[in-house]
Amino acid sequence: RGPDYLSPTGQPTGAPQATRAQGGPYLTNAQGVRLPDTDHSLKAGSRGPVLLRDHHLREKITHFDHERIPERVVHARGAAAHGIFRAYGTASNITKAAFLAEGVETPVFVRFSTVLGSRGSADTVRDTRGFATKFYTSEGVFDLVGNNIPVFFIQDAIKFPDVIHAGKPHPDREIPQAQSAHDTFWDFVSLHTEATHHTMWNMSDRGIPRSFRTMEGFGVHTFRLVAADGGTALVKFHWKPKAGVHSLVWEEAQLISGIDPDFHRRDLADAIESGIFPEWEFGVQVFPDTPEQTFEGIDLLDPTKIVPEELAPVQPIGSMALTANPVNFFAETEQVAFHVGHLVPGIDVTDDPLLAGRLFSYLDTQITRLGGPNFAQLPINRPHNQTNDMLRDGMHQTAVHTGVAPYRPNSLDGGCPFTAGAAEGGYVEVPVPVQGARVREAPPSFDDHFSQPRMFWLSMSPVERDHIVGAYTFELSKVTETAIRERVLRVLAEIDAELCRQVAEGLGLPAPTGSPAQVRPSPALSQVGRTWPTTGR
Numbered sequence: 001r002g003p004d005y006l007s008p009t010g011q012p013t014g015a016p017q018a019t020r021a022q023g024g025p026y027l028t029n030a031q032g033v034r035l036p037d038t039d040h041s042l043k044a045g046s047r048g049p050v051l052l053r054d055h056h057l058r059e060k061i062t063h064f065d066h067e068r069i070p071e072r073v074v075h076a077r078g079a080a081a082h083g084i085f086r087a088y089g090t091a092s093n094i095t096k097a098a099f100l101a102e103g104v105e106t107p108v109f110v111r112f113s114t115v116l117g118s119r120g121s122a123d124t125v126r127d128t129r130g131f132a133t134k135f136y137t138s139e140g141v142f143d144l145v146g147n148n149i150p151v152f153f154i155q156d157a158i159k160f161p162d163v164i165h166a167g168k169p170h171p172d173r174e175i176p177q178a179q180s181a182h183d184t185f186w187d188f189v190s191l192h193t194e195a196t197h198h199t200m201w202n203m204s205d206r207g208i209p210r211s212f213r214t215m216e217g218f219g220v221h222t223f224r225l226v227a228a229d230g231g232t233a234l235v236k237f238h239w240k241p242k243a244g245v246h247s248l249v250w251e252e253a254q255l256i257s258g259i260d261p262d263f264h265r266r267d268l269a270d271a272i273e274s275g276i277f278p279e280w281e282f283g284v285q286v287f288p289d290t291p292e293q294t295f296e297g298i299d300l301l302d303p304t305k306i307v308p309e310e311l312a313p314v315q316p317i318g319s320m321a322l323t324a325n326p327v328n329f330f331a332e333t334e335q336v337a338f339h340v341g342h343l344v345p346g347i348d349v350t351d352d353p354l355l356a357g358r359l360f361s362y363l364d365t366q367i368t369r370l371g372g373p374n375f376a377q378l379p380i381n382r383p384h385n386q387t388n389d390m391l392r393d394g395m396h397q398t399a400v401h402t403g404v405a406p407y408r409p410n411s412l413d414g415g416c417p418f419t420a421g422a423a424e425g426g427y428v429e430v431p432v433p434v435q436g437a438r439v440r441e442a443p444p445s446f447d448d449h450f451s452q453p454r455m456f457w458l459s460m461s462p463v464e465r466d467h468i469v470g471a472y473t474f475e476l477s478k479v480t481e482t483a484i485r486e487r488v489l490r491v492l493a494e495i496d497a498e499l500c501r502q503v504a505e506g507l508g509l510p511a512p513t514g515s516p517a518q519v520r521p522s523p524a525l526s527q528v529g530r531t532w533p534t535t536g537r
């Protein structure tokens with residue numbers, strides 16, 4: 001498989017030019033002055049006090065004191081690789097995006113992550129995994145910032161701080177790390193039952209992947225593609241690993257957390273180093289762009305819902321191979337900045353209220369995490385095509401801009417750049433009509449919280465069901481408040497009486513009786529039956 005992705009010189013493609021920032025035969029300080037010694041502080045006599053005037057000592061230690069930047073507020077622990085994306089051209093009828101035209105190869109950088117643990121937490125915990133891809137296209141950077149689970153906990157970004165507060169370690173003892181085994185997580189997901197679907201995927205084998213190389217990836221939200229003739233289609237993005245979907249079993253995951261907390265990180269780097277390049281097929285589910293933005297009764301703006309592949313098959317539009325490890329973890333994996341707003345002509349967003357909040361959040365957090373507004377100039381974030389913006393100055397500005405002040409039109413600057421309409425490759429938002437009263441409320445379709453988790457459960461094999469029951473039982477056994485456990489059991493009763501009974505038995509609690517709350521199932525789900533094409537079998 002490897003040679004396809006090698007350059008003519010045999011080097012893996014996709015990796016950045018490793019620029020050696022420093023060199024020369026002599027050790028110097030940061031100002032280039034040669035140093036005679038970097039092991040002894042300047043002292044008043046060999047046994048005397050260290051002198052404050054020792055600038056080298058202070059420069060060296062001060063720099064060290066500032067080596068760390070804040071970890072990501074979520075997805076802090078990750079591992080990444082460079083690669084190549086190759087388009088089949090099969091999406092050219094629905095999108096004008098240049099990188100999706102037949103045969104086009106685009107360098108990519110992909111970062112996989114856990115969500116809740118800190119930078120130093122273990123890899124094989126039960127959690128959602130991030131799957132974020134940066135495409136350095138000829139028309140600018142496109143980021144697909146997805147997860148390995150196709151749905152999300154909440155339907156509106158305004159709850160994101162709340163779900164993350166509930167899932168992160170408790171503020172007093174800062175435990176547990178990266179596990180859903182605690183009171184606040186289960187309190188949240190049983191009070192906000194829209195989280196039931198995502199939680200059930202977490203409790204399934206999908207929550208403990210065998211390897212980053214064997215994970216599916218999902219864009220989760222519905223996006224809008226724009227064709228060259230202006231026609232639009234709604235799509236959901238999918239990554240399918242060519243090596244298949246594989247998971248650990250819980251006992252393996254627990255053992256590996258102790259034996260090798262870097263298990264996934266090591267696995268990815270070792271595979272790439274030995275020429276076993278992980279590969280994925282990239283595909284889309286395509287839906288007509290109707291004013292309702294529903295498909296077979298499923299609300300496409302609800303990020304807690306999937307569209308079963310039986311109703312809309314995933315159509316392959318390209319493939320990706322990861323071919324090179326980062327040369328510097330900090331410069332690449334740590335400093336990379338993904339953003340759902342990094343879009344290219346031919347790909348637009350929809351009004352999914354979760355996506356709307358994300359469009360604000362990523363740039364905002366990165367201004368803090370990466371120390372100011374100029375992180376797009378970092379090598380890993382820089383577009384591979386030419387940029388010509390009017391952004392100037394600010395913290396960590398490294399460009400030396402020449403000419404007059406940037407505004408346009410500008411009668412003083414002979415080189416005033418042109419603007420581009422759609423015909424010249426400009427990014428023009430789809431003019432979707434907007435209407436409605438200003439309200440803080442969700443549509444009625446967002447009230448159906450249980451029909452899709454039920455479909456997921458019913459599609460599982462007996463072994464997979466055992467694993468789900470075991471996971472709920474283990475995680476809930478760590479919850480100290482009986483009222484929370486009982487509330488989760490009532491949620492499970494909404495999904496399936498047998499699931500609820502088995503978990504209740506494992507916890508030594510009575511299974512709730514009585515009729516479940518009324519829910520509104522999506523009409524299309526009755527057609528789907530008991531199979532679930534995207535499970536890990």
Ligand code: HEM
Pocket residue numbers: 071072073074075078111112113129130131132145146147151152156157160219220221303336337338354357358361362365366369
């Ligand atoms: C980071 C995915 C929802 C805020 C990330 C990352 C991924 C991701 C993969 C890690 C990126 C990397 O590797 O650097 C998702 C998915 C979501 C979702 C699939 C739902 C479908 C949200 C929401 C918000 C949010 C609703 C806020 C309103 C953040 C922030 C970071 C992050 C602040 C840290 C970014 C950084 O420091 O660079 N998300 N996320 N996410 N996400 Fe999300």
